[in-house]
Amino acid sequence: MADTLxxxxxxxxxxxxxxxxxxxxxxxxxxCFLLCLVGVSGLFALLEAYLLAVLLVLxxxxxxxxxxxxxxxxxxxxxPTAWNTKGFSMISSVIAFGxxxxxxxxxxSHGKLASLxxxxxxAVGASxxxxxxxxxxxxxxxVQVVGFLLLIxxxxxxxxxxxxxxxxxxx
Amino acid sequence: MITASLNAYxxxxxxxxxxxxxxxxxxxxTLAIYISLELxxxxxxxxxxxxxxxxxxxxxxVFVFFILTVAAAEVAVGLAIIVALFRKRMxxxxxxxxxxxx
Numbered sequence: 001m002a003d004t005l006x007x008x009x010x011x012x013x014x015x016x017x018x019x020x021x022x023x024x025x026x027x028x029x030x031x032c033f034l035l036c037l038v039g040v041s042g043l044f045a046l047l048e049a050y051l052l053a054v055l056l057v058l059x060x061x062x063x064x065x066x067x068x069x070x071x072x073x074x075x076x077x078x079x080p081t082a083w084n085t086k087g088f089s090m091i092s093s094v095i096a097f098g099x100x101x102x103x104x105x106x107x108x109s110h111g112k113l114a115s116l117x118x119x120x121x122x123a124v125g126a127s128x129x130x131x132x133x134x135x136x137x138x139x140x141x142x143v144q145v146v147g148f149l150l151l152i153x154x155x156x157x158x159x160x161x162x163x164x165x166x167x168x169x170x171x
Numbered sequence: 172m173i174t175a176s177l178n179a180y181x182x183x184x185x186x187x188x189x190x191x192x193x194x195x196x197x198x199x200x201t202l203a204i205y206i207s208l209e210l211x212x213x214x215x216x217x218x219x220x221x222x223x224x225x226x227x228x229x230x231x232x233v234f235v236f237f238i239l240t241v242a243a244a245e246v247a248v249g250l251a252i253i254v255a256l257f258r259k260r261m262x263x264x265x266x267x268x269x270x271x272x273x
Binding site: 006010013014017018020021022026029030033036037040043044047048049051052055056059060063064067068071072074075077089090092093096097100101103104107111112116118121122123124125130131134135138139142146149150153154156157160161 | 176178179180181182183185186187188189190191192193194196197198200202203205206207209210213216217220221223224225226227228229230232233235236237239240241242243244245246247248250251252253254255257263
């Protein structure tokens with residue numbers, strides 16, 4: 001059952017990832033990315049990281065993709081954009097992608113990651129308890145730092161999007 | 172037939188990363204490149220969660236928690252930069268944004 005679900009979600013994910021990367025219209029790309037996130041969230045649930053599955057949908061699908069769509073509508077691109085078809089970048093991208101795919105295939109055929117069968121490993125990520133304990137003991141300082149980072153990011157965004165006197169926009 | 176082992180999860184994660192990488196190189200639109208970058212980030216979080224689950228440790232999960240937080244901030248700043256760039260240059264195509272000065 002879990003295997004069937006895994007293969008279904010994996011196929012779904014790869015199809016929409018390709019859609020997100022290759023669709024000419026950026027709005028379609030963003031919506032394909034949204035479906036990708038739903039697939040990853042399903043895989044997180046399959047890996048019994050329920051909190052992360054919910055957070056991924058809330059933060060990524062809820063906030064990030066919505067932000068993307070807002071910006072796409074705000075910028076209002078005139079022509080649907082093509083791909084980079086200049087000779088040099090096309091050749092280099094094909095070579096780079098080929099190398100990555102070769103790596104993946106080699107990995108799939110030869111790689112053996114030593115791990116116990118999944119039913120013998122405790123699902124520590126399933127309960128909120130583990131997250132709370134880790135976040136308030138081992139990772140207490142990073143939590144504070146991330147809080148400040150969010151504050152600074154907010155200030156940075158305000159400064160970046162504010163119109164400053166003397167700096168003219170192109171019209 | 173492969174079972175959904177750790178290998179399968181990591182393979183899927185690397186495949187997603189490769190697809191995102193292809194998008195970063197092939198696309199010309201800054202927003203499309205940014206979406207592909209986010210795809211790469213999500214692929215890496217999938218690997219972390221899978222490792223965490225199969226090793227019975229909590230650290231990967233907590234790292235994904237932090238990655239989600241930082242990614243939200245990063246997207247906000249990145250999109251603000253793209254909007255500022257668009258206001259200045261009226262384009263988001265990377266082949267037209269090839270100079271730091273005007």
